[in-house]
Amino acid sequence: MEWFTSLATTDKAIKAALIIHGVALVGTVLLALDQWRSECETKPPQPKPQYITQDTEDALKLTTLDTLLCHYNHAIRETAVKIVCDRAVNDKDTLDQLLWGITRPNYDERMKNLRALAVITDPRESIILHGVTNDRLTITQDSLDKLHTWKAYAALVRSLELSLDPDQEVLDSDDWDEYPLRDMTEKLCLMFISQLVNTFDCEKLVKAKFVEKWLSKQNWGNTEDERQQNFSAYLRSKTNRLAEIMNCIRRSPAGREALQKCGLFPYSDVEDSEPDNDDTHLVERFGVLFPETLDVNSLDANHPTRVLLRSFQTTQTGEDQRDRNQRHREAMVLNDGSHPVTSDDIIQRDPASPA
Template sequence: MSWHSSINGQSVASLGLMAAATVGIYIGIRELLKPYHAANINYPPLPKTQYITQDTEDSLSLATLEKLLKHYNFSIRETAAKIVCDRAINDDDVLLVLLLGITRRDYDERMKNLRALAMLTDQHTLHRLNTVEGISAFVKSLEQCVLTAEPDPDADPNESMIDDISFDEYYLRDIAEKLCLMFLAQLTEKFDVDLVVRFGFVRRWLAKQPWGPPAKRIDNFARYLKYRDNRIADICRRLRDSPSGRRALEKYGLVAPRQPLQPKLLQSNLRAAAGAGEGSLSAAAGSSSNTAEGDTLRGMAAVEAATDNSLGDMTTDAMIQAARDVLTVLDAVVSANSGRAPGEGDTGDDASPTSTTTGSRAGQPRPHSQNSREEQRIRRQHREAMVLNDGTRPLRRDDIIERDSDSG
């Protein structure tokens, strides 16, 4: 039996050595062939990027952006306009030039700068206008609207803006006046009315409106706030609810001054309030709170709806033209800071991207839409488009296919 055991042991050892040799040869050949395998693999080409990155936007010079704004492709013009807006809204010098432009006496210059500001700002960048220079410029622009308005020789001095409670004259006002009121309505709704009162909105514009004869101004103003739901009424309600605003309205005869309580009447009111009980006081407080909250929500909805209607009237051509005006201001600001004449130099795409933001506040963040990764993806997604035209026929709108899916 010993020889049989020896043969079985030798067979097992031989099989083990053969298995180990086989595995070693397989691994060795595999390692030897790896370089040749990697060199001969044909990977599919990666798709080209369908949007421009932030670094690409910052590297574009003003001359290049001006050429893109004149491009025949609608999507390229729109994208260039957005880049100009993103760059201009973060430049303090550009905003100061535009705010100075809306105070000029020339109507066309005021409208050009007002449309540029309307295109530059949104709810995320509105705080850039809530400054001393911004509020002062809008009030001065409204005053220029009053000074440059042509007087109506057939106007009756006894007529007022509230003679007919079913007719709202606001929508027939001049667009320059409506744009200024749009900005002030949004600023007072989002921040406060102290700066508006400080720079004489009541004295320089509101008190000069046709409120009728002096004896009826207070009643007409109260009826206007009761029956109107436009931007003027929204601003006036916030002025009335503010201590400084109410003092200004009382000073110029639009609100009746509050009469101080007499001592006896004050004591009777205190006794009546003390005997009313906690239940009635709580109910009254809840009712006033609900009423105030409802008025606030209605005012916000009215401002948002009016804002959407006004900005929706701006066509694409008007938006592109406003972007060109902003680009001109950008070029002038950069030229003043660099000491060259406007339009000279800056012809290559290798210009420094920081040259267009000279004078900005230190640490000024980018707009909110560029801070969030999801917002940045959506912004880039909306810029994607395919142009299906081989050049044998004129480019039409239906040749451009824009991406509208949410998949990124």
Template sequence: MSWTGRFLSFARDERVILVSIGLATFGLVSTMITALTMIRDDNEIPPAEPKTQYITQDTEDSLQLDTLEKLLDHPNFSIKEIAVKILCDRAANDPEVITYIWFGITRPDYEERMDSLRTLAVLTSQTGNEGLARLHDEKAYSALVRCMELCMQSTELPVVTDIHWDEYYLRDMGERFCLMFLTELINKYGATMLVKAKFVEKWLAKQAWGNTPEERRRNFKDYMDYRNNRITDIVNRIKHSRRGLRALEKAGLIDKESSRRRIRELPDLLMEVEEEIAAGEQSGEQQSRRTREHSAEEQRLRRQHREAMVLNDGTRPLGREDIIERDASPA
């Protein structure tokens, strides 16, 4: 049989015919799917991205109080948050509102004080550094200290002499609110105004440190050594100023020798900067105050401290770690 006959015989085989039909069908279907996919991709209309819309200051100012009240009840959380932010911004820039809050936290009624403290907490949390800056004045520090006095009178004094547990979280909620605000303030602005508001005399010294002077000093020292809470943070900042050390000494919480030694350890530059800030707040002028130099050794130490570099970018209060002093040299 010739090759032509063998080919015809192979082509007439049913198995070959079925395979050929199957391949042809597969090729046709694949071609149709590919063509339809290309047509679909070419005619696809992408969804338009939503444009970000910002609320201008004019739009905020035009919103009336009744409108903001309705927005506060809106089910959308973002809209409600924006309404709260607008109200807090308005309150932070309204001196009457701030004065009313200070009046509220100094009222004898406990619930009225707590409502004012919660309002103040919302105000500072929504406005950030701007709201915190509104608290940095003598009226604010005096009001917070007075609030702590009232909270102390309305509850029993906690035990501060047990070194095995921290009483801070069992303190009155109003006291903890005030301590939170004071911690944020002194971390940003220093403790000078807090000391001037008599925080040590009106609140810290009235804690149950003990009955005798020795017992009070010992228990206070143990508290500072074994605790790590906002009270110890505030006291540590107070110890960075000469005025604060003298207040602690006068209150009987540290002895005279420790106070004088700590004052000598503080660099003159740091003390002078703190005093200049305090003087600027009172008179609006920067005045340099220097302590008397009683001996040649003190003069040498003071000259050495003055020969220093201060590295601070202004984002935090000036601290001892920011000052690089010249190495000591023989007298």
């Protein structure tokens, strides 16, 4: 009986051990299957940043950039172009080499360097693929700062000087614009100069003798009067880049002086004329206020009488200007509503007619 009780106890212990080992085995298998499933699961890639840091750009070697320039992906190729152009425009030796190249007498060499200079200052994919075929480029501000130097202005003027056309026709026609027919080297140089003077000023351009070396050598005519008339008509009727540069130079005192020395701008122009300072005429007009023996020419510039005369002159000039502006504003519009208003429907008062 005792033997049977001992056997039953042993049998229960074996069953309990088997159950425990079975549960442990099943748990181990389930855990292993879960880990295997996790390892085999395909996870979506984590989003990567869509920008390239400056450190990454600087770390790229030239061989790597050369490979990226030929990549089939347009975005990668465009990024590589921008990196190459940024390196070139910020490298002083490269920029100096290109500026030296645009002053070479050989036309092909000069054109090649001008195209390269245009590419690195406006690194667009269309320029790389199709070449620079026009002057409608927009130079970045950083590139303009690099080109706003005496060396760059002198190189551009020299390149223009080498592009002069000895058989150019007289610029005396208001009906058509010769600018699109100019040589590409001239248009590229004028493109650079136009954006530079519009962003900064024309002082360095004038000091580089742009007026003396190129502008005055354009075929404005034979006589001085003809040259001045054609120059004035060109400013009035044209809207190209050359006219923009000429207007900027004309508004500058140094530029206007250079134009006058070259015979393109009259010394007696209205803009340069000084206001009437004839104090004697004012003394005669307001003689009741001053003694008959007054000699205005012998008075000091700060004398109260001269100060009073200047105040009279300023008042008179202001009234005359207001009267002229009023006459210029007066106009009559004749239109019965059957067609849009045009310039032919507007009748203005003749400025020469009395008020």
